[in-house]
Amino acid sequence: MNISERILGCLRGPAGSLPRMLASGLMAGMLLAWTVPVMAQDEEDAPAAEESSAPAEASSEPAQPDLSRWQCRNCPLVDGWRGSVLFGVGYVSDDFFEFGNYRGLDDQGVYGALGVDLTYRGEDARYLDIFGERLGLDSRTLSIEGGRQGSYKLSLGWDQITQLRADDTRTPFLGAGTSSQTLPAGWVLAGTTDAMTELESSLQGVKLDRDREILKLGVAFGGKSPWRYRADLERSTRDGNALRGASFIFRAAELAAPIDYRTTRFDAGIGYVKDRWQLEAAYNLSLFENDNRSLQWENPFTGIFGAQLGQLAEPPDNQFHQFMLTGSWNQSRYLSLAGQVAVGRMEQDDRFVQATVNPNLVNPGLPRASFDGEVDTRIVNLRATSNLTRKLRARVQFRYDERDDNSSRDPFTQVITDTFVTGEVVNEPYSFDRTSVEGSLDYRVLSFLNLSASAQRKEMDRALQEVEETTTDIFTLQARTNLFEKLNLRAEYKHENRDNDLDPALLGPGVNPDLRRFHFAEKDRDAFRVSADYALLENLFAGVFVEVADEDFKDVNIGMSDARAESYGLDLSASFSRHFSAHAFVAFENLEADILGADNIDGATWKGSQDDDFTTVGFGFNFHELPGKWVRGSLDLSYAAADGNLEIVKRGIASPDFPQLKTRRFTLEAALERALRENLNLRLGYLVGKLTEDDFFRDNVQPGTVPTLLSLGEQTPDGTVHVVSAMLRYQFR
């Protein structure tokens, strides 16, 4: 089906459905509304249309001034350096690995603190901009950009992001974090962990962490010519490890799997920019490389059929090429077009690892040496907008996203967990295309009242799955008003309906025939949101919001049956002067979902529920440019709490309770800056972080706790850290 057929298909829809008729009516009405006023705009409006056709031009532009008299003699023009350099030391009170996640403040002791925020400007528009934060820590950023403003620019960036997951994890494997992990000499194999007599004595610490380092290089040319050129090269390196499960039949071990990834991205574009239209042709490349082809580990359990060694495939090298055309055209206030069309290809042809590394099995041959994976992507995103009158605006959006998987398809004999050989399975390249058409009308009823209505139809066609087509209709109605000068009120209602063409026969052998996968299942979803902002005083504002959403999956006996979300909150902000402002907020959220299941298809039925409650509180103030010595200061406090409740009711009887999942995080950050000399300030900083978690999935699960799982024994964090810093800020002015 080609794209035009998809659009028509979307607009048509099956007859007899009121929402769909409404949607078709709204879209047809919009098309009509679009064409009629443009063609038959009354004469009174016509001049206004012409005046407004060039957005940046005034309707009755006054005569241009004689700029030769505009000398700007009193302007404090800048040549040379401006900005500041911040340097000093900090102290971290305790070792707290998880607190250092993304911060780099995980080790107790002194650290160097460095920041830079400088700009050089020359008379001829040449400039150099240097910006760096947290340069003394493992999570840091630095960017340098220079060039001649309005002509060209060159940029260089360097980011380092540290992810710290756990440092209390332990493993008996030698070579943890590498692609080959072996058991220590004298290891005693056993069927369960409690019989592994050498386990406790063999455990050694292994940290779960990784580091991402990104190097960026960019160049852009522009200027008086309408042509624009840009090119950006980015090299991202990830090193470290990640937790990964590795199994033999129903026995598993958690491994610290190696992460040695490199991603190269290259984006280049040539654009042409005119007053009312612009077009850019761009090429995007993403090249992923992994230093490890596979991860091998020795089986710590007694292997069946001599399964002593296992092998996991690591993510293969892959690449993605895409050509994209983006553009926009503001023909007049009556017609604006924007869009992007992209054609891409994902490729992956890494050499396969062996079907098994178990020497006791006959290694089945492979139908090919590598995958020859090739997926073509075709994307169209288009939008047309029209200000039909000063009060009425229409918008039509069309989106098309196709994944055409042309990868090889062959039968592969499966060796289950390097233990025994079964039959052949043919790989299934998944293709899909999804189309969305949306029409919306915005109507300014009064200067203080705006109404918006939209209707959207989404269709998705898939291959090789039990549902080939899903059709979703979404209707949205929104009202915005500032009826009273001090009050802004918004209300929005959204209804969503999804149908499908399920063929249960395609669910496959051994699958519960009542299963309705949640992303295919027919459903209704209703959401209502209202928010209000009120000016309590001239400089004191309050905001409230409430949002409820309910999702009902129709006739689902197995799978997700319903989900709910509620959230509400309050905001306060105050600006007491240009120098002093404060804010506070609190938000509550509740997310619930019910999943229905049945043991072994016709066994006990059960209902599982997850219910998460969140509370988020924040408070802060800051002042700056105060007269006197204390020139700048800030305080930010945040508190986030989450409680998760899981429940299983089997055969109508509640099973033994799961402990509550809990997260509590409190962070307070304060800074105060005092002028020492004309160009020198002292900045004192304080940060306290308190983090506690209860998670029964991990807590009390030591390496040998679960008979069939040799875990890493990761426990939830619990601790408090204080960080103080003293820095000097040298200012260039």
Add this chain to the structure above:
Amino acid sequence: MHIWQELTQTLGKGLILATLAAFFTLQPVAYAQDEEAAKGDDYMPEYSRRGADECMRCHGDEDSAHLNAVFEGPHGVMADERTPFGGNQCEACHGPGGDHAGRIGFGQERPPMPAFGPNSPWSEERENQVCQGCHTEQKHGFWEGGTHQRQEVGCADCHESHVRRDPVTVVSSQANVCLGCHVEQRAEVHRAYAHPIRHGEMGCSSCHEPHGAPNEAMLASPTVNQNCYGCHAEKRGPFLWEHEPVTEDCTLCHTAHGSNNPAMLTRRAPLLCQQCHSRLGHAGIGRSGNDLPSGDPSAFLLSGSCTNCHSQVHGSNHPSGSILNR
């Protein structure tokens, strides 16, 4: 029908009725107001006589010192003819200031500048057009019809021009700007498992193109998955054995703004997996408190649950990896 669904539908119906009532009853008033509104945007006095020098007579004092930071930023570069100070100076953005800078009678209120000032008569839309007159890069070309434009967000609501460095263009301070309005997302980024937005390592624009990209959720890349693969390229494949929801949409299992579940998953395994997997054998069995360490500890529930064995949930390139455990 669940009570919340009844509630949301009732509220929705109420909103529809109120909307229709407002539409039909307020029409006459609407047209009169429309004329008034148009006058504000048409306000176009003469330019001042001496440009910025005239402005600086009043706004060059200590109280206005913060405004002078415009000369440290990109807008204050005289040698770049595209910038305000390469042309009509203050009045390039604030509109012609002849009235504002002109003589006024005793007791008479000084007329406001047309744009970007206290009581300025130009509408936000008109002010936005001032910015768009110069900022013609491709991303700004998407503004018309984008979600922010439809919601009447002004350029100045997010951007500061009288500064050397606009906070919304700095990764570590950008989220403070965006989350001032996007209050639900502000709560979400504080959840236990979230992208490092609250740490200042990622900005909202790492994923979103706020100037109105024509794709879903104004993403920086044309589709959701392309957006995610930008940083998580190892998940892209294609793999020999695909996990079909992964190819469709990462957000089927992950919540990008933050979650109470590890890896920002929408739910905890095994329930997460059992939304789609129910079959003979262990996959469909409801796990309970009996499977905790205090009872009969089970690898089907604890630690990584299903992923203890099926760890290749994003796809596997192993010839024997059809059930994503190799």
